Amino acid sequence: MLSKSTILHLRFPFSFFLLPIFLFAVAASPNLLINRLQWVFIILHLFVYPASNGYNSYFDNDEQSIGGLKHPPPVSRQLYWTSLFLDLLAIVLAVYFIDVSFAVMVLIYGLVSKAYSHPSVRLKKYAIAGWVITGFFQGFFMFMMCYAALNKYELANLWQVQIVSPAATTTLMLWANYPMTQVYQHEEDKRHGDMTLSLLLGIRGTFLFAAGFFGLAVLAFVYYFSSFHSARHGAAFLLVMTPIVVYFMFWFLQVWRKPAKADYAHTMVLNMLSSTCLSAFFIWLLFDIRNVGRYLFD
Secondary structure: OHHHHHHHHHHHHHHHHHHHHHHHHHHOOOOOOOHHHHHEEEEEEHHHHHHHHHHHHHHHOOOOOEEOOOOOOOHHHHHHHHHHHHHHHHHHHHHHHHHHHHHHHHHHHHHHHHHHOOOOOOHOHHHHHHHHHHOOOOOOOOHHHHHHHHHOOHHHHHHHHHHHHHHHHHHHHHHHHHHHOOOHHHHHHHHHOOOOHHHHHHHHHHHHHHHHHHOOOOOOOHHHHHHHHOOHHHHHHHHHHHHHHHHHHHHHHHHHHHHHHHOOHHHHHHHHHHHHHHHHHHHHHHHHOHHHHHHHHH
């Protein structure tokens, strides 16, 4: 039986923060296969992401707040084996319900996510490399992975501008958000000897850096929606981003006066707000461009 500590460190609710990537791939899919949709969701959010969370928690062994856990309990060997078991289940389910290509991508993502904290690689201690690789695999790679599985596409057919563009914009958004997830962990990272991007930039520098990349990401999203859908969709995206921008600026002003305000609570609120707004927008986009409501309610 799994211990309470193991279950907490798998951080199942934390998968919500990565839900917008999946929903964006769903909304952008021209040949959406419903049976595949449910299994891709289950494999990623109930197996792949929790396995990654648990594995990294085991090797980090943090004593202070981490993403999704304000007071992380001590880790155990059970957490290590459980995370590997979830990874194995994810690969088996991917082969059986999707295809071998998706399973291989699940394996690759799992290996990269493990490199983030494993002492033999520990991407976390390399400020720039960790930022680039994490943003690429959680964004671009994950979007392409979902898109291929949802539409039953061969990997060779993914390299089209209408597919690569949203995948690239997703990575831009994650590159903006990634340093913000580290901004309250400076003391813990110093204790581990990790040089994260946020630690390199400093607290105020992290906010300035994130604001710049967030601006680029928003412009890229608006360009994508205006080019491949309509100006109305681009305008709707800007509207949805407004609460995120308002909260970020409010928090930024507090942090500028008092850096201690760059804490766990504010970070989780920003993550929750961003994920909720983006998820809601992509669900609306799916209904709007695919006329999903017509099929559900006619």
